């Protein structure tokens with residue numbers, strides 16, 4: 001039986017990924033800083049295990065991997081946070097915390113998993129970025145810079161670890177109706193405006209992202225590494241579409 005650890009697996013996109021891989025027959029490790037959240041999500045999935053850890057705390061991540069047992073076949077670095085507001089209001093300490101979770105936390109978990117994966121000669125790592133890694137959004141603080149950093153880190157890991165049998169990719173979700181954006185899209189006006197701005201005509205779902213993760217982890221993607229898969233209904237390419245024409 002193949003296995004996977006999903007960081008930030010308790011809620012939102014992470015929980016949907018856990019459900020997708022459990023349905024696909026994987027043994028799932030739901031890693032989250034929220035013990036209660038991880039336990040709730042794991043309880044819904046056959047054979048899943050709750051792993052309480054903070055991705056900024058190396059010892060807690062190592063303990064979680066040890067509790068899971070074997071090095072997982074797949075690691076999904078999904079845990080992420082954002083602090084919103086103008087850059088001038090973002091204290092450097094807040095900027096540092098977002099960097100710690102999104103960028104250094106991703107590196108920490110990947111580094112711990114890769115040691116076992118390299119020794120085994122196989123492994124798949126998928127890092128969660130954002131369309132903010134491609135195009136920054138106003139009022140997003142450190143978030144775009146950290147996600148762009150994760151994108152470059154993904155390429156670095158892909159070129160260094162490919163010869164050891166690892167594939168490393170990232171997924172850049174667009175406007176997702178769930179997870180950290182759920183409060184935002186609770187407003188019907190925002191939903192209509194944002195959904196209408198997407199060429200495919202709707203907001204994305206957490207399941208859209210889980211399916212992308214399932215594909216990248218599959219043998220169908222065996223020649224894909226160092227890639228950022230943007231899953232956004234083409235909204236990133238919509239600048240000219242949004243401009244008025246004669």
Ligand SMILES: NC(=O)c1ccc[n+]([C@@H]2O[C@H](COP(=O)([O-])OP(=O)(O)OC[C@H]3O[C@@H](n4cnc5c(N)ncnc54)[C@H](O)[C@@H]3O)[C@@H](O)[C@H]2O)c1
Nearest residue numbers: 008010011012013033054055079080130173176179180181
């Ligand atoms: N929802 C969106 O609109 C959207 C869009 C683009 C990218 N993303 C990215 O997708 C990922 C998941 O986002 P989401 O919307 O599901 O968020 P969410 O807030 O619903 O879930 C994030 C989970 O990560 C956990 N977490 C946070 N900090 C942690 C830490 N230090 N250690 C361990 N766990 C931690 C939280 O407890 C939570 O369960 C993030 O990396 C986010 O940046 C989300």
